[in-house]
Every structure is written in C-alpha cells, then in structure tokens.
Amino acid sequence: MTGEVSPGGQNRPELRVSHEERDQVAEQLRIAAGDGRLTAQELDERLERALTARTGSELAVLVADLPAAQGAVPPEVKDLVRIECGSSSTERVGHWVVPRAFDVTVASGHVKLDFTEAVITQPVLRIDAKVRSGSLTLITRPGMTVDVDEVSVGSGSVKVRRPAATSGVGGEPTVLRIELSGSVRSGSIVVRPPRRGFWRWLLRRPHPGVSGD
Structure with missing residues (x-):
C-alpha cells in the first residue's frame, strides 16, 4: 500500500478556491x-x-518564489500528513507545501521527500518515521538542519x-x-x-540549490 492518509484514517480534502482567489493569483x-x-x-x-487550480495549495506553488502581494492566497498548510508505503514507492518533489508534521511508515518500499523546491511556511518540521526494510530519503537545501x-x-x-556550505554556518540563515x-x-x-550531475561536476558547478549556482 502506498499513499497519504489524513489524521484519524479519514480523507480530508483541501478547501476549493473561488474565482476571486484565482483572479488574485493571476494578477x-x-x-x-x-x-x-517572469518570462512571457x-x-x-x-x-x-x-x-x-482547484485548491489553495495548487495556487500557492505558483507564487511561492515571488514577493508576497496584498490579497494573495496563502499556502494551505496541513497539520499532519501520513504516508504509508508498502513494497512500492512514493515521493514529494518540485513545488509542494511542507506540512507541520509527517508520520511516515515504510515497510519495504521507498519514500523520498525532496525539499529543494518545496514551499516552507514554518520554521520546524517534525517527522516520525518507522522504517522496516525499506528506505526514507530526505533531500535538503541550504538553510536546512536535520536532527536525527x-x-x-x-x-x-x-x-x-x-x-x-553547511546549513546554519557562515551566515546561512536557517529556513x-x-x-x-x-x-x-x-x-x-x-x-x-x-x-550534482555529470556536467555540473565537469564544470565544477555547485550542487543545485547551493548559493552561487
């Protein structure tokens, strides 16, 4: 079994956005x-x-890398996201909204949480992980610290x-x-x-997401 379950074992869908909220983001x-x-x-x-877009999260990722505008729709942040992974795999990549907490159970599959382009709205994320024979991978970016x-x-x-460039060192703010x-x-x-891909290694470019890239 692979997927995401809301607290209490019940699916709780995000609220739908209105035409006005879509228009605010478009503006x-x-x-x-x-x-x-932005280019054309x-x-x-x-x-x-x-x-x-149907939900606040879908709108939020479109403006996550832009200055906040008055009336913009804030990201809808979930308090808890549960991921249960059996023998297959699941991942969060690209622009996704980081919840306040994760409850991750991995039997023999693989779960990947890629934070390089994630939308972060709070300073702390708590992850409770139960990994049996599978694996959990966290891909970080500058300004992130992980306590294990x-x-x-x-x-x-x-x-x-x-x-x-270690997070939190040399003036790098902790995000x-x-x-x-x-x-x-x-x-x-x-x-x-x-x-770092082959061409980045060959040209001695830093890892993606590292300052100076």
Whole structure:
C-alpha cells in the first residue's frame, strides 16, 4: 500500500478556491511579469495553471518564489500528513507545501521527500518515521538542519550528508529545522543534498540549490 492518509484514517480534502482567489493569483503573476520576474512563457504557463487550480495549495506553488502581494492566497498548510508505503514507492518533489508534521511508515518500499523546491511556511518540521526494510530519503537545501538524535536503529542505518556550505554556518540563515524521530530496523534513512550531475561536476558547478549556482 502506498499513499497519504489524513489524521484519524479519514480523507480530508483541501478547501476549493473561488474565482476571486484565482483572479488574485493571476494578477500577482501579471505584476511579477511586468517587473521582469517572469518570462512571457512562464507567465503563460502559470496563468493557465492558476485559472484551472482547484485548491489553495495548487495556487500557492505558483507564487511561492515571488514577493508576497496584498490579497494573495496563502499556502494551505496541513497539520499532519501520513504516508504509508508498502513494497512500492512514493515521493514529494518540485513545488509542494511542507506540512507541520509527517508520520511516515515504510515497510519495504521507498519514500523520498525532496525539499529543494518545496514551499516552507514554518520554521520546524517534525517527522516520525518507522522504517522496516525499506528506505526514507530526505533531500535538503541550504538553510536546512536535520536532527536525527531521536531515531533508534537496529541492523539498518541512518546517514546524514551535508553539502560543502553547511546549513546554519557562515551566515546561512536557517529556513527549516527538521526534528526526525522514530525507528529503523533493517532499512535505512538518508539525509543528503541534491546530487550534482555529470556536467555540473565537469564544470565544477555547485550542487543545485547551493548559493552561487
């Protein structure tokens, strides 16, 4: 079984947005394009997504990298998201809204949480992970710190790999602190920055998301 379950075992869908809320985001996108923050192609793509958006989260990701505008729709942040992964895999990548807490159970599959482009609205994220023979991977970005002191390990492993520019060091502000707790039996938990592709390595460019890229 792979998927997301709301607290109490019941699905609780996000609230639907109105025409007015879609129009507010569309106007924010047009202003950003006028300021030179979006190209014409980006504007067209985001406007199309804004006008067909159904929930607040779908609108929020379209303006997450833009200055806040008066009347803009704030991201709808869930208090708790449960992920139950059996023998397959599930992931959160791209622009997604980080909840206040995760409850992750991995049997023999793989769960990946990629924070490099995620929408972060609060300073702390709590993750309670129960990893049996599968794996949990957290992909970090500059300004993130991860505390794994509360994770008990059996025959598995917990590895934390930090980029050259360590989060919270050298003036890098902390944008998110992850408090990871739970247990690992024969599986693994890996915390790492994004991988640098061959051409980035060849040209000695920094990892994606690292300042100076």
